[in-house]
Amino acid sequence: MKNHSQVFKIKSDSKIFYVVNVTDIIDCLDYEKSELKRFPSSGRIMRVIKYVFKEEKIKDTVIFKLPGIGFVNSHSFVTEEFKKVVEENNIKGFKFKEL
Numbered sequence: 001m002k003n004h005s006q007v008f009k010i011k012s013d014s015k016i017f018y019v020v021n022v023t024d025i026i027d028c029l030d031y032e033k034s035e036l037k038r039f040p041s042s043g044r045i046m047r048v049i050k051y052v053f054k055e056e057k058i059k060d061t062v063i064f065k066l067p068g069i070g071f072v073n074s075h076s077f078v079t080e081e082f083k084k085v086v087e088e089n090n091i092k093g094f095k096f097k098e099l
Contacts, residue, residue: 001082004063017093022076024064028057051099053077 001007004024010017035050058064062082065075078096086094 001063004061020063020076022063022065024061025067026057026061026064027067028054028064029066030054051077 001020004022006021006023008019008021010019029048030052033052034048037046037049038044039046058079061079063076063078065077077099083094083096085091
């Protein structure tokens with residue numbers, strides 16, 4: 001994750017928390033194969049209904065964001081490898097949704 005995000009340590013009373021800021025922004029959405037909902041007035045993307053990624057663009061990453069597409073850039077995307085490491089190490093605070 002070191003090359004793909006910033007990790008901040010936060011202390012609160014007797015607990016320590018970590019905040020992850022994903023900095024790896026990759027334009028890897030396959031616009032032709034994905035299912036998109038667009039704004040009628042401008043044609044800009046409102047939201048992505050079905051994601052299809054260009055695998056060759058994300059083969060060397062484990063966590064990333066998409067560039068500003070409507071509100072999409074607030075979501076982080078991870079690989080199965082990343083999910084497995086989180087689960088094996090019992091790391092709390094992640095919610096995974098299969099796409």
